[in-house]
Amino acid sequence: MIWNEHIECCSRDAMTQRQSDGLRKMVERLYFNVPFYRKKFQEMDLSPHDIRGIEDLHKLPFTYKQDLRDNYPMGLFAVPQSEIVRLHASSGTTGKQTVVGYTRKDLDMWSEVVARCFSAAGISKKDIVQIAYGYGLFTGGLGLHYGTEKVGASVIPISGGNTHRQLQMMQDLGSTVLACTPSYALYLAESLEKAGITREQTKLRVGIFGAEAWTNEMRKELEYKLGLKAFDIYGLSEIMGPGVACECECQNGLHVNEDHFIPEIIDPLTLEPLPEGQVGELVFTTITKEGLPLLRYRTRDLSALHYDTCSCGRTLVRMEKCKGRTDDMLIIRGVNVFPSQIESVLLNMHETSPHYQLIVDRVNNLDILEVHVEMDEHFFADEIRKIEDLNKRIKHNIENTLGISVGVKLVEPNTIERSEGKAKRIIDNRKK
Amino acid sequence: MTIQQLSVFLENKSGRLLEVTKVLAEHDINMSAFSIADSSDFGMLRMIVDKPEAAYTALKNNNFSVNITQVVGLVVPDTAGSLYNALEILKKDNIEVEYMYAFSFKDNATVIIRSANAEQTAAALKTAGFQTMD
Numbered sequence: 001m002i003w004n005e006h007i008e009c010c011s012r013d014a015m016t017q018r019q020s021d022g023l024r025k026m027v028e029r030l031y032f033n034v035p036f037y038r039k040k041f042q043e044m045d046l047s048p049h050d051i052r053g054i055e056d057l058h059k060l061p062f063t064y065k066q067d068l069r070d071n072y073p074m075g076l077f078a079v080p081q082s083e084i085v086r087l088h089a090s091s092g093t094t095g096k097q098t099v100v101g102y103t104r105k106d107l108d109m110w111s112e113v114v115a116r117c118f119s120a121a122g123i124s125k126k127d128i129v130q131i132a133y134g135y136g137l138f139t140g141g142l143g144l145h146y147g148t149e150k151v152g153a154s155v156i157p158i159s160g161g162n163t164h165r166q167l168q169m170m171q172d173l174g175s176t177v178l179a180c181t182p183s184y185a186l187y188l189a190e191s192l193e194k195a196g197i198t199r200e201q202t203k204l205r206v207g208i209f210g211a212e213a214w215t216n217e218m219r220k221e222l223e224y225k226l227g228l229k230a231f232d233i234y235g236l237s238e239i240m241g242p243g244v245a246c247e248c249e250c251q252n253g254l255h256v257n258e259d260h261f262i263p264e265i266i267d268p269l270t271l272e273p274l275p276e277g278q279v280g281e282l283v284f285t286t287i288t289k290e291g292l293p294l295l296r297y298r299t300r301d302l303s304a305l306h307y308d309t310c311s312c313g314r315t316l317v318r319m320e321k322c323k324g325r326t327d328d329m330l331i332i333r334g335v336n337v338f339p340s341q342i343e344s345v346l347l348n349m350h351e352t353s354p355h356y357q358l359i360v361d362r363v364n365n366l367d368i369l370e371v372h373v374e375m376d377e378h379f380f381a382d383e384i385r386k387i388e389d390l391n392k393r394i395k396h397n398i399e400n401t402l403g404i405s406v407g408v409k410l411v412e413p414n415t416i417e418r419s420e421g422k423a424k425r426i427i428d429n430r431k432k
Numbered sequence: 433m434t435i436q437q438l439s440v441f442l443e444n445k446s447g448r449l450l451e452v453t454k455v456l457a458e459h460d461i462n463m464s465a466f467s468i469a470d471s472s473d474f475g476m477l478r479m480i481v482d483k484p485e486a487a488y489t490a491l492k493n494n495n496f497s498v499n500i501t502q503v504v505g506l507v508v509p510d511t512a513g514s515l516y517n518a519l520e521i522l523k524k525d526n527i528e529v530e531y532m533y534a535f536s537f538k539d540n541a542t543v544i545i546r547s548a549n550a551e552q553t554a555a556a557l558k559t560a561g562f563q564t565m566d
């Protein structure tokens with residue numbers, strides 16, 4: 001079902017018009033209400049009148065995560081605190097935390113875009129949605145919560161963790177939808193298996209997974225283990241939270257709610273906008289947000305955009321499933337390595353568990369990457385030679401994919417830490 | 433004709449063997465034979481126990497990678513050349529031995545033989561007059 005056909009299927013001209021109108025107003029608002037942006041404009045000798053429409057988007061300054069940190073906690077807010085009805089904070093995994101604020105209108109808009117996402121994933125009022133994203137400062141739980149209510153589905157606001165209870169509620173209440181990080185979904189799948197509960201014994205049919213980059217191989221794994229169709233939802237707290245973009249039933253990229261968030265792809269080195277279809281860093285400009293509007297926010301996520309009409313009928317631009325964050329990218333002996341590449345290799349082999357960790361060290365000025373992979377008891381042979389063979393094949397396949405030599409170590413099951421939120425895939429022991 | 437052997441994957445770190453024996457002791461499982469093979473990164477514990485299914489479940493519940501394989505427990509007569517005779521039989525039948533280890537059981541020596549097909553191996557030995565464990 002299409003939640004808002006008027007917007008989601010409108011013509012490109014109509015969308016451009018809408019975006020240009022929104023952008024002009026937003027630039028003006030920022031110039032007068034946020035000293036940080038006014039100063040940036042003045043430094044660049046840029047006037048709000050120079051921005052006539054989205055064709056002038058590239059003239060605008062970028063906003064970085066560091067800008068939010070520098071103006072901590074509420075220095076970039078564009079409305080007085082009295083207008084703010086909700087505050088969230090980022091996890092601060094890669095540095096000092098940042099705070100984001102929402103007006104009542106922002107929350108309404110958030111519910112609207114999440115409702116679009118859920119409808120695109122085929123969720124309706126008949127569904128029971130188990131939200132196993134963390135509730136609290138993290139935007140995942142509450143962000144999806146109100147959108148779920150807007151669609152009219154029943155929400156189980158169970159939040160993350162307490163796996164035993166997750167399984168019990170899933171069975172007792174008959175959850176049809178599971179929303180959480182893909183790492184936690186995998187952990188729940190394993191816990192179901194351990195508890196002797198088959199996928200037929202749950203009513204799960206849809207998974208809404210996001211907040212970290214995951215591969216199509218992981219999609220297959222989760223769909224098989226949980227007996228559901230898995231959808232990727234994208235968002236980040238600085239821009240709003242989950243619901244910035246989501247897959248439709250065609251799963252041919254994620255439709256961006258571009259009437260609120262204008263996406264661009266830039267070359268992260270030259271900062272030049274890249275043409276349609278080319279992979280680069282995703283940048284968002286919010287055009288309707290009141291509390292914390294941002295211009296050209298550098299997401300550090302790598303993706304590409306496609307503007308052709310999707311088979312589902314939506315005309316909203318599609319972003320490719322994120323390949324990973326530039327933050328997660330490891331540079332090993334000059335080669336870019338993403339954890340997702342290793343995940344793909346392992347899942348394609350069907351001989352190991354999908355749990356892995358990357359350990360990076362520097363020995364004699366040389367970067368050493370060691371991949372720890374958990375043995376899967378289903379593929380465990382009792383002969384040393386066969387395990388050594390498996391080890392060699394994993395090493396060979398990873399080296400083929402990455403183009404650098406790596407060490408592979410098979411470890412015992414359940415020794416790599418499980419995550420109830422985002423998985424910790426990398427341990428980098430090199431001096432920063 | 434064949435018996436069940438448990439194999440446990442162990443990372444080469446201290447205390448893991450202790451853990452395995454602790455789990456078995458807690459479940460009142462008696463081990464009659466074992467061998468450890470190791471490479472530089474990991475080890476493989478193979479053992480014959482009195483309650484293989486129970487041992488399998490107990491170890492699995494304690495997060496060990498464990499599986500059950502069928503092996504032949506050859507009872508070797510206490511005479512010179514008897515192991516040689518047994519291996520001759522296997523060679524003649526083109527049965528390749530993956531690995532073997534021995535232990536004494538009651539008053540006999542017993543050799544655990546792992547091959548691709550345990551049934552076939554046991555049958556070949558039986559036909560030639562050897563005794564195997566049940």
Ligand SMILES: [Zn+2]
Nearest residue numbers: 248250310312
């Ligand atoms: Zn679509």
